[in-house]
Amino acid sequence: MYRPDFPATPFRLGLYPVVDSVEWIERLLDAGVRTIQLRIKDKTDDAVEADVIAAIALGKRYAARLFINDYWRLAIKHQAYGVHLGQEDLQTTDLAAIRQAGLRLGVSTHDDMEIDVALAVRPSYIALGHVFPTQTKQMPSAPQGLQQLAAHVKRLGDYPTVAIGGISLARAPAVLETGVGSVAVVSAITQAEDWRKATAQLLALAGVGDE
Numbered sequence: 001m002y003r004p005d006f007p008a009t010p011f012r013l014g015l016y017p018v019v020d021s022v023e024w025i026e027r028l029l030d031a032g033v034r035t036i037q038l039r040i041k042d043k044t045d046d047a048v049e050a051d052v053i054a055a056i057a058l059g060k061r062y063a064a065r066l067f068i069n070d071y072w073r074l075a076i077k078h079q080a081y082g083v084h085l086g087q088e089d090l091q092t093t094d095l096a097a098i099r100q101a102g103l104r105l106g107v108s109t110h111d112d113m114e115i116d117v118a119l120a121v122r123p124s125y126i127a128l129g130h131v132f133p134t135q136t137k138q139m140p141s142a143p144q145g146l147q148q149l150a151a152h153v154k155r156l157g158d159y160p161t162v163a164i165g166g167i168s169l170a171r172a173p174a175v176l177e178t179g180v181g182s183v184a185v186v187s188a189i190t191q192a193e194d195w196r197k198a199t200a201q202l203l204a205l206a207g208v209g210d211e
């Protein structure tokens with residue numbers, strides 16, 4: 001069976017909000033979240049460096065697993081817990097530098113072929129998406145749905161997995177029933193009428209993740 005060649009994460013990363021500001025990082029860590037991602041799109045490293053530094057400091061203060069999306073050089077420079085990369089990033093990233101710096105790595109996948117590619121990299125976790133239609137990111141492929149997600153989770157055995165895409169409070173229980181280790185959400189929290197309540201409810205379902 002495959003094993004990560006990057007530093008390990010727990011199999012169960014629990015509730016995993018993906019947010020675009022330091023303000024959201026602080027709010028959600030204060031609300032008890034312990035796995036979280038800073039996802040700021042299409043800026044230069046210089047433009048996001050202060051936010052990356054602040055997010056990493058918060059992650060450390062709350063003993064949380066803070067992943068940086070995309071800006072892997074800054075994540076290494078400031079010693080984040082981990083980095084999240086898409087498939088297309090794999091060709092242009094110094095993966096050995098991430099590994100040598102001791103950062104965890106998460107990789108996006110959308111189908112079996114992309115899972116093959118991800119497994120060859122042996123990241124800390126594999127993200128499976130998008131499960132349901134999403135308004136948050138333009139996706140070139142169709143949603144994989146629960147059956148395909150369950151098949152992917154089964155294929156990956158005890159490899160840490162994260163489900164993402166269109167996961168609402170109502171859909172989270174069925175997603176978790178597939179055995180996936182974590183649910184990553186954007187709008188279920190950031191667009192909720194009451195984000196505190198939504199976060200507490202999602203934490204009750206998905207947990208904070210294992211140590």
Ligand SMILES: Cc1ncc(COP(=O)(O)OP(=O)(O)O)c(N)n1
Nearest residue numbers: 069084085086087108127162164184
């Ligand atoms: C947990 C998690 N899964 C998937 C993604 C998507 O990452 P990526 O494919 O790099 O796309 P962008 O988020 O950069 O638009 C993610 N960010 N987090």
Ligand SMILES: Cc1ncsc1CCOP(=O)(O)O
Nearest residue numbers: 130134136165166185186187
């Ligand atoms: C970043 C990303 N990658 C795949 S789907 C997605 C967006 C998920 O957002 P939401 O939880 O609002 O559907």
Ligand SMILES: [Mg+2]
Nearest residue numbers: 069070085086
């Ligand atoms: Mg990315």
